[in-house]
Amino acid sequence: MLPWVFAINENELADGEKKLLLLEDKTILLVRQEGNYYAMSNKCPHMGCPLSKGNLEGFIIKCPCHDWKFDVRSGEFLAAPEIKAPVYDTDISEGKVFVKMDGEL
Amino acid sequence: MKKVLMYTLSTCPWCMRAKKFFRERDIPFEFIDYDKADEQTQKMIREDCESHGEEIAFPFIKIGEDVVVGYNPRKYSEFLES
Amino acid sequence: MDTGKRKEQLKAMFQRVIDPLGYKYSPDTELVDFLLEQEVMLEKEKGSPFCPCQGLTGEREHDMQLVCPCIPFHREHFDAMKRCWCGLFVHKDVDDPDKLLQISRKEFEESGKKDRF
Numbered sequence A: 001m002l003p004w005v006f007a008i009n010e011n012e013l014a015d016g017e018k019k020l021l022l023l024e025d026k027t028i029l030l031v032r033q034e035g036n037y038y039a040m041s042n043k044c045p046h047m048g049c050p051l052s053k054g055n056l057e058g059f060i061i062k063c064p065c066h067d068w069k070f071d072v073r074s075g076e077f078l079a080a081p082e083i084k085a086p087v088y089d090t091d092i093s094e095g096k097v098f099v100k101m102d103g104e105l
Numbered sequence B: 001m002k003k004v005l006m007y008t009l010s011t012c013p014w015c016m017r018a019k020k021f022f023r024e025r026d027i028p029f030e031f032i033d034y035d036k037a038d039e040q041t042q043k044m045i046r047e048d049c050e051s052h053g054e055e056i057a058f059p060f061i062k063i064g065e066d067v068v069v070g071y072n073p074r075k076y077s078e079f080l081e082s
Numbered sequence C: 001m002d003t004g005k006r007k008e009q010l011k012a013m014f015q016r017v018i019d020p021l022g023y024k025y026s027p028d029t030e031l032v033d034f035l036l037e038q039e040v041m042l043e044k045e046k047g048s049p050f051c052p053c054q055g056l057t058g059e060r061e062h063d064m065q066l067v068c069p070c071i072p073f074h075r076e077h078f079d080a081m082k083r084c085w086c087g088l089f090v091h092k093d094v095d096d097p098d099k100l101l102q103i104s105r106k107e108f109e110e111s112g113k114k115d116r117f
């Protein structure tokens, strides 16, 4: 299976916005910020709540359940960076956004 | 005998052990379960914890003028005897 | 959901959180079982598995930092005790949890360094 998976067309997501995607059976949170795309697992490492329902401020997504905050660039939990949500590489080609689904598990 | 007052939680095993410590030694004490208390009592307890520079962590035990936060039999004895 | 099942679920979820922080469940299995049971009750009553040994205030910012495992928000204090306040979690190298004392926040702050205990 090809690791690069088509996610969305660039024009589907405005800068500063987030979107929930289902790619290869995984729920992925895609964020567009300062022109770049960031993809991370949508499942909160705490108790599995969907991060897509949380608040996005800059590069920080706040889980709706217990307010744990994660950096979408690294997947790191701000209060303890040892705790990380899986993140995936992204690429843009001809107006299409791709996510590399062989990222860390 | 020094007056012993405890703030406890009904869910906290260390609070139960603290009560057991005093009961086993026949030392009378009063206690309030923070989680079962009304709002006003909770507020009073919080203020009391904070005035001692502590978090709202249990058990919070006053032995006379001294305060012990946590299950610490050595300190209980020390303060009871001092 | 039945309490026993939820306890197992919480246990598995928390294991993934505490492991990278250098903690494990206390070898005192009776204590672990009791505390997880309290957390399931607290979750039923209040919506989240809060710490059974610390007081909620009703202020979201305060209370959310007491959802188990609360280690990330009390890291230095708990590291100094080698356990969390409840004793549900201990450092991975701890074999005899009964030797670990509860050191209050204030004592910890006043000590300035952990090797005094």
Ligand code: FES
Pocket (backbone or CB within 6 Å): A044, A045, A046, A047, A048, A049, A063, A064, A065, A066, A067, A068
């Ligand atoms: S599930 Fe996300 S903070 Fe608890």
